[in-house]
Amino acid sequence: MRITDTADLWWKSAVIYCLDVEKFLDWDDDGVGDFAGLVHRIDYLHELGVTCLWLMPFSPTPNRDDGYDISDFYGIDPRLGDFGDFVEMIRMTQDRGIRVIIDLVVNHTSDQHPWFRDSRSSLDSRRRDFYVWRRKPPKSNDRPVFPDVEDSVWQFDERTREHYLHHFYRFQPDLNVTNPEVRDEIAKVMGFWLQLGVAGFRVDAVPFLLQMEEGDTREDYLETPVEFLKSLRGILGRRSGDAVMLGEANLPRDQQFEYFGGDDGDGLTMQFDFIAMQNLYLSLAREDPRPLVDALTSRPALPVESQWANFVRNHDELTLDKLSDEERQEVFDAFGPEPEMQVYGRGIIRRLPTMLHGDPRRIRMVYSLMFSLPGTPVLFYGEEIGMGEDLAVGSRSAVRTPMQWTRHANGGFSRAPKRKLVARVVPDGFGPEHVNVSDQRHDPDSLLNFMRLLIRRRRASPELGWGSFELIRQSAESVLVHQVRAAEGRMVAIHNFRGEPETAVFRLTDLEPDDRLVDLLVDGRVIEPEDGEVSMALDGYGYRWLRVINPDSKRLG
Numbered sequence: 427m428r429i430t431d432t433a434d435l436w437w438k439s440a441v442i443y444c445l446d447v448e449k450f451l452d453w454d455d456d457g458v459g460d461f462a463g464l465v466h467r468i469d470y471l472h473e474l475g476v477t478c479l480w481l482m483p484f485s486p487t488p489n490r491d492d493g494y495d496i497s498d499f500y501g502i503d504p505r506l507g508d509f510g511d512f513v514e515m516i517r518m519t520q521d522r523g524i525r526v527i528i529d530l531v532v533n534h535t536s537d538q539h540p541w542f543r544d545s546r547s548s549l550d551s552r553r554r555d556f557y558v559w560r561r562k563p564p565k566s567n568d569r570p571v572f573p574d575v576e577d578s579v580w581q582f583d584e585r586t587r588e589h590y591l592h593h594f595y596r597f598q599p600d601l602n603v604t605n606p607e608v609r610d611e612i613a614k615v616m617g618f619w620l621q622l623g624v625a626g627f628r629v630d631a632v633p634f635l636l637q638m639e640e641g642d643t644r645e646d647y648l649e650t651p652v653e654f655l656k657s658l659r660g661i662l663g664r665r666s667g668d669a670v671m672l673g674e675a676n677l678p679r680d681q682q683f684e685y686f687g688g689d690d691g692d693g694l695t696m697q698f699d700f701i702a703m704q705n706l707y708l709s710l711a712r713e714d715p716r717p718l719v720d721a722l723t724s725r726p727a728l729p730v731e732s733q734w735a736n737f738v739r740n741h742d743e744l745t746l747d748k749l750s751d752e753e754r755q756e757v758f759d760a761f762g763p764e765p766e767m768q769v770y771g772r773g774i775i776r777r778l779p780t781m782l783h784g785d786p787r788r789i790r791m792v793y794s795l796m797f798s799l800p801g802t803p804v805l806f807y808g809e810e811i812g813m814g815e816d817l818a819v820g821s822r823s824a825v826r827t828p829m830q831w832t833r834h835a836n837g838g839f840s841r842a843p844k845r846k847l848v849a850r851v852v853p854d855g856f857g858p859e860h861v862n863v864s865d866q867r868h869d870p871d872s873l874l875n876f877m878r879l880l881i882r883r884r885r886a887s888p889e890l891g892w893g894s895f896e897l898i899r900q901s902a903e904s905v906l907v908h909q910v911r912a913a914e915g916r917m918v919a920i921h922n923f924r925g926e927p928e929t930a931v932f933r934l935t936d937l938e939p940d941d942r943l944v945d946l947l948v949d950g951r952v953i954e955p956e957d958g959e960v961s962m963a964l965d966g967y968g969y970r971w972l973r974v975i976n977p978d979s980k981r982l983g
């Protein structure tokens with residue numbers, strides 16, 4: 427790679443920030459966040475250092491699944507603003523060097539979408555085949571994603587006396603992507619938003635979108651599911667050369683590789699690494715980095731344009747479905763022991779700081795670690811200030827509370843009366859009085875300022891986006907030492923998973939005689955390894971990023 431490649435393949439060194447417009451900032455004081463509010467915070471995001479926003483769904487919706495039940499793919503939810511506001515927002519972000527990607531939710535629509543209203547109206551309606559109907563639901567092992575409210579993926583519909591498919595809630599009928607007309611519609615939706623200036627899509631529920639149903643035959647498909655994905659990527663590339671598809675695909679490694687488009691890399695541009703995320707929590711619970719190391723070393727080698735997206739938390743439950751029952755129980759015991767902290771038998775509904783009992787050392791260690799892993803970091807709004815959750819609202823909504831800007835009424839999110847707020851502000855010790863942007867901006871030791879530093883360092887370390895994970899052996903069991911290198915740069919990162927001090931002693935092979943290690947995060951110390959050997963004393967939950975530099979090179983430490 428050349429340094430200029432980082433501009434072409436921008437997503438490999440991006441820092442992505444996910445937010446829901448309705449929860450971010452309410453500018454007209456009706457209790458609901460809006461695009462006018464978001465544009466007033468673009469400079470905040472710029473100052474934080476994020477380079478790409480991922481906007482959760484903002485289209486018209488009955489809002490029974492937080493906007494993931496869309497009733498018009500070509501609209502803006504009027505509570506949030508209009509197209510004028512949207513375009514102004516895009517313009518602002520472009521001026522500040524920030525790209526915007528949006529959710530592409532085309533596995534399903536709302537049952538209020540005109541396509542579904544038409545589809546369910548009669549057996550021979552114009553759009554009957556836009557959805558998946560069966561006279562008798564096939565006997566399959568297909569389980570609904572939300573087992574607390576749905577017990578089947580098939581729903582009987584009185585009007586035509588047939589069943590329709592829905593992997594999620596029954597009010598979210600699955601589109602029939604074997605129908606060429608539906609595929610054309612999906613392409614049109616993508617083209618529409620690309621034309622308005624978005625830089626790509628977070629593709630919702632990819633495995634379900636691509637799934638073949640019993641009763642489908644290969645011949646029903648114009649292409650295999652992966653070919654379909656590739657055709658979407660093709661459209662993206664033709665409409666906008668450097669736009670990306672970031673896929674939500676919580677799958678085993680071999681399928682992820684296929685979804686990337688294999689060695690050709692012409693499928694999904696990026697995928698969330700759910701496996702590394704889940705094993706990160708197992709490692710934290712055990713104070714032992716090995717599960718995370720196993721997850722990272724099981725990543726398939728990817729073509730240069732493909733990329734992993736790393737995350738600690740997202741807007742859904744912290745799913746632990748890829749762990750064994752015993753492993754999941756270990757994580758439950760450590761971080762979500764009460765039944766009201768768990769959901770669907772597989773996940774935890776808390777944010778990181780509450781799971782870590784607010785320990786600032788441990789919270790910082792986790793973010794330092796996440797940002798030091800090869801891949802692209804993705805933050806969920808509020809993580810940068812250490813927001814907690816509202817367990818009382820329960821389920822996935824617990825982490826979808828309003829952004830906490832100030833210590834004042836409603837956390838500075840809105841001046842509307844409390845009862846009109848789109849969601850309650852976190853009430854307890856993690857509420858705005860204790861956790862807010864405004865106070866942290868003025869506190870040099872705040873988590874917010876730590877995150878800014880991390881993001882700055884990360885942006886200046888292209889090897890983290892371009893390199894791959896190399897474990898460096900050493901003796902302390904609770905310490906992870908790893909290295910990431912690319913043509914531009916080499917970084918050694920050290921993380922202590924325990925609350926007690928540890929010393930990591932390790933050897934770096936293939937150093938140049940004058941190579942030094944410069945600490946980038948903690949104290950700027952310069953280490954001159956003797957014969958490649960380094961001995962690093964760490965505090966409890968200590969962390970270091972050490973850049974390898976040579977006094978002869980022009981690289982900055």
Ligand code: NOJ
Nearest residue numbers: 491494531594630631742
């Ligand atoms: C995945 C999204 O992350 C989740 O929030 C949503 O409920 C489902 N897809 C259905 O769209």
